[in-house]
Amino acid sequence: xxxxxxxxxxxLASAEALDHARQDIQDKLxxxxxxxxxxxxxxxxxxxxxxxADALSKLDVLEYVASAWCTATELQEKARxxxxxxxxxxxxxxxxxxxxxxxxxxxxxxxxxxxxxxxxFDLEVGAAVECAxxxxxxxxxxAIEAGSFKPFAKLSYNGNQLNKLDADEVPIxxxxxxxxxxxxxxxxxxxxxxxxxx
Numbered sequence: 001x002x003x004x005x006x007x008x009x010x011x012l013a014s015a016e017a018l019d020h021a022r023q024d025i026q027d028k029l030x031x032x033x034x035x036x037x038x039x040x041x042x043x044x045x046x047x048x049x050x051x052x053a054d055a056l057s058k059l060d061v062l063e064y065v066a067s068a069w070c071t072a073t074e075l076q077e078k079a080r081x082x083x084x085x086x087x088x089x090x091x092x093x094x095x096x097x098x099x100x101x102x103x104x105x106x107x108x109x110x111x112x113x114x115x116x117x118x119x120x121f122d123l124e125v126g127a128a129v130e131c132a133x134x135x136x137x138x139x140x141x142x143a144i145e146a147g148s149f150k151p152f153a154k155l156s157y158n159g160n161q162l163n164k165l166d167a168d169e170v171p172i173x174x175x176x177x178x179x180x181x182x183x184x185x186x187x188x189x190x191x192x193x194x195x196x197x198x
Contacts, residue, residue: 100126
């Protein structure tokens with residue numbers, strides 16, 4: 001089953017958005033002495049846009065929202081409980097909140113034998129969550145039983161916001177299972193208790 005939260009992130013990498021950071025991008029590409037970026041901005045912008053759009057199109061906003069949830073202490077405790085009792089399932093109901101994750105997509109442009117310095121963008125993905133019921137099994141965030149999300153994404157370069165997408169509210173009315181058995185929740189086992197026999 002595909003993700004119920006559909007937001008086409010590749011639209012963030014528009015030519016107009018990259019034009020907002022033209023000087024910063026050209027300066028970065030010229031760091032090693034190449035004048036290619038200043039001689040033909042259209043070619044550099046289109047190469048950047050194409051590579052960035054390709055990378056963004058492969059991202060699933062819901063998986064990154066779920067990864068942000070996995071850092072919560074309450075969810076980590078539920079994960080520990082399910083690891084102690086294999087086959088068990090724990091649920092966690094969430095109220096209104098705005099989880100997000102900050103990613104750093106990197107674009108490398110090569111023009112013949114010349115490899116230009118990498119461009120590192122900032123991408124914040126998240127959602128305004130009205131409510132959600134999370135299901136934890138075997139130490140993983142396995143599914144979302146119900147929820148209501150309004151996903152968003154913001155693309156920036158060098159501290160300047162280039163583009164922003166806000167999607168319509170997405171209700172999740174039936175259980176959605178994350179691929180590969182779920183998203184691992186980082187949790188350490190409970191500390192061993194020392195006993196004195198003696």
